[in-house]
Amino acid sequence: MERVPFSLEEIEVLRNAIDISEELIGDRYRISTSDWKRYRYDIQSLCQLAVDEVTDFAFAQILRYTRHPDEKPLASRHGDYFKICLQDHVILNVLRRDPKIRLLPLAAYIVAHELIHVIRFATFVQRYDAALREREEEERRVHALTYELLKDRKIEGLKEVLAAFSDCRAMETFLTRS
Ligand SMILES: [Zn+2]
Known part of the structure; x- marks a missing residue:
C-alpha cells in the first residue's frame, strides 16, 4: 500500500475534525478546559510518525507509554501517555474507494472513537491490556x-459515515511502550 500522507488542506480538515470531537467529548464527559490537561495524549498523522508507528491495517494505532517520551527518567510519574497515530493512507484509501465518504465526518468519527478509548483507559473504566474477548x-x-x-x-x-463504520469493525491497533 502506498503511504500517502494528508495534504495541507486535508490536515486543515483533520484539525477541524479534532476540534469538533474534543468539544463534543468535553460536553459529553463534562471535561473542562483545565481538566483536559489530565488526559495526556497527542493526535498525530502519518508524516509525524516513526516507521514502527505506521500500520496498513487500521485507521489508527494507539500507543500507550507508561511514561511520556519527553519526561526525564527520574521525574515523578503523571500516569499513562497515549499517542493516537492516525494512518492517513488507510483513511485516504477509503475516500478513494467510496465517493460517498467525505474526510471531515470520517476523521471526526475516527478521532472521537479514539478519544473515547483514551478517556476510558485513562479513567480506568477499561483496562488497556484486556483479553481479546473483552477488547471486542x-x-x-x-x-x-x-x-x-x-x-x-x-x-x-x-450519515454515510455512520452507516458505513458504526458497526463492529476494528478501528485501531494497540501497542504499549515503557
Ligand atoms: Zn476502537
Whole structure:
C-alpha cells in the first residue's frame, strides 16, 4: 500500500475534525478546559510518525507509554501517555474507494472513537491490556458511544459515515511502550 500522507488542506480538515470531537467529548464527559490537561495524549498523522508507528491495517494505532517520551527518567510519574497515530493512507484509501465518504465526518468519527478509548483507559473504566474477548466487547461499546455522540450533529456526509463504520469493525491497533 502506498503511504500517502494528508495534504495541507486535508490536515486543515483533520484539525477541524479534532476540534469538533474534543468539544463534543468535553460536553459529553463534562471535561473542562483545565481538566483536559489530565488526559495526556497527542493526535498525530502519518508524516509525524516513526516507521514502527505506521500500520496498513487500521485507521489508527494507539500507543500507550507508561511514561511520556519527553519526561526525564527520574521525574515523578503523571500516569499513562497515549499517542493516537492516525494512518492517513488507510483513511485516504477509503475516500478513494467510496465517493460517498467525505474526510471531515470520517476523521471526526475516527478521532472521537479514539478519544473515547483514551478517556476510558485513562479513567480506568477499561483496562488497556484486556483479553481479546473483552477488547471486542469494548470495541462494540466504543462504536456505540461514538455513534451516540455524533448522530445528531450537522456534518455533511455524517450519515454515510455512520452507516458505513458504526458497526463492529476494528478501528485501531494497540501497542504499549515503557
Ligand atoms: Zn476502537
